[in-house]
Amino acid sequence: MEDALRSSRKPRVAAFTPVFNEENHVGKVLDGLAAVVRDKIVDQVVVVDDGSTDRTPEILRRYDFVRVVRHERRRGCGAAIRSAFEALLPDGFDVAVPLAANGKDDPAQIQRLLEPILADEADYVQGSRFLRGGDRTGLPWQRLLAMWFFVWMLRK
Numbered sequence: 001m002e003d004a005l006r007s008s009r010k011p012r013v014a015a016f017t018p019v020f021n022e023e024n025h026v027g028k029v030l031d032g033l034a035a036v037v038r039d040k041i042v043d044q045v046v047v048v049d050d051g052s053t054d055r056t057p058e059i060l061r062r063y064d065f066v067r068v069v070r071h072e073r074r075r076g077c078g079a080a081i082r083s084a085f086e087a088l089l090p091d092g093f094d095v096a097v098p099l100a101a102n103g104k105d106d107p108a109q110i111q112r113l114l115e116p117i118l119a120d121e122a123d124y125v126q127g128s129r130f131l132r133g134g135d136r137t138g139l140p141w142q143r144l145l146a147m148w149f150f151v152w153m154l155r156k
Helices: 002-006 026-038 056-060 077-091 107-118 141-155
Strands: 013-019 044-050 066-071 095-098
Touching: 013 026, 013 077, 013 107, 026 044, 026 056, 026 107, 044 056, 044 077, 056 066, 066 077, 077 095, 095 107
Parallel strands: 013 044, 013 095, 044 066
Antiparallel strands: none
């Protein structure tokens, strides 16, 4: 990344998402990613299909800008993330942005997430639905309560 910041070239950004049986959500995520690819915020999108048995593979084929890596059997999210990095590393991307395939991450926020990295103020940026501008839509109240409780407990 430092080389990209020192030179005049635009840093190369990839987005990736591991998926398993996400036929109900992955299309919406990819529609959002299409916009950031079109706006040249993201240069490549990799989706690792971790052995989906529903219509997910069929939906992925509809998106010509997506590079699909397929696991023939389910290997788990960690293995899917490793496969995404293995697919991206040879192409020399400066930044990799992981997204949840279930729609909890908004691709429109990628530019905001990149700003401190591109300004050389951070090497890693973590989004949060709890900070200003975050979105807690669809978060069950029980999970929210549990999250607040554990944060409170860990601060002591």
